[in-house]
Amino acid sequence: MSQAWNNGFWLSMETDNKQGVDGFDQSSTDYNEIEGNYKYKLTDTVAMQPGMVYHWGSEGAQIRPYVKFVWNMTPATWSGIRFRYDWNQYDSTDLSGNRDKASAGRVDLYFGWQNDKWYIQTNPVFYRYVNDFNYNNKQQSAWENDLVIKYKLSKVWQPYIEWDYMGQQGSYQGRKGLTENRYRVGISINI
Numbered sequence: 001m002s003q004a005w006n007n008g009f010w011l012s013m014e015t016d017n018k019q020g021v022d023g024f025d026q027s028s029t030d031y032n033e034i035e036g037n038y039k040y041k042l043t044d045t046v047a048m049q050p051g052m053v054y055h056w057g058s059e060g061a062q063i064r065p066y067v068k069f070v071w072n073m074t075p076a077t078w079s080g081i082r083f084r085y086d087w088n089q090y091d092s093t094d095l096s097g098n099r100d101k102a103s104a105g106r107v108d109l110y111f112g113w114q115n116d117k118w119y120i121q122t123n124p125v126f127y128r129y130v131n132d133f134n135y136n137n138k139q140q141s142a143w144e145n146d147l148v149i150k151y152k153l154s155k156v157w158q159p160y161i162e163w164d165y166m167g168q169q170g171s172y173q174g175r176k177g178l179t180e181n182r183y184r185v186g187i188s189i190n191i
Helices: none
Strands: 002-004 009-018 028-038 046-056 061-071 077-088 104-114 118-129 141-151 157-165 170-172 175-178 181-189
Antiparallel strands (some): 028 046, 046 061, 118 141, 170 175
16 A cells, blocks of 8 residues: 655555465465655656665564665656665574674666556666675575566556566575566555
8 A cells, every 4th residue: 555645755555465385274464564755856857765664574673774766768768776775673593603684785776668558667676685694595695576567447446467586586395596486466556
């Protein structure tokens, strides 16, 4: 759920539901976040958006400050870059067996196109742990790419599909480094 105001402020809240392996009765919620930012117009086509994400789950909470720059190249196309730092407020066990914060720096790139009915955006993301941790790909850094395609049925109803290629981030039954893809199908409701 999100809300944008004409004065440049934007707020969002997101929660995720996970289904169990054996049935729908194993549903759990473990991903929650609140995000806010403010858009400063630097020129007619360039904007800067400082913002913050507060994320919490079963392990603890993260504070994720960021700054994003967006360039509207034409009325139908845009690109952007976002620098974000994900600071864990909780400790995890690192590669040496010590307790430390598994915080990470990340860079998001954005490329998009839209017309009166379609919206398409790709979002490559590059991230790296700042301490002695590895991702499931057995490296200190990783990347993913997100592709969103949305169709505007009306001003209110906008169904979308999303494909997130995670590289070798997957893990299953103790095996790590597996190719992981995530898919979402949903509908945006604009009230």
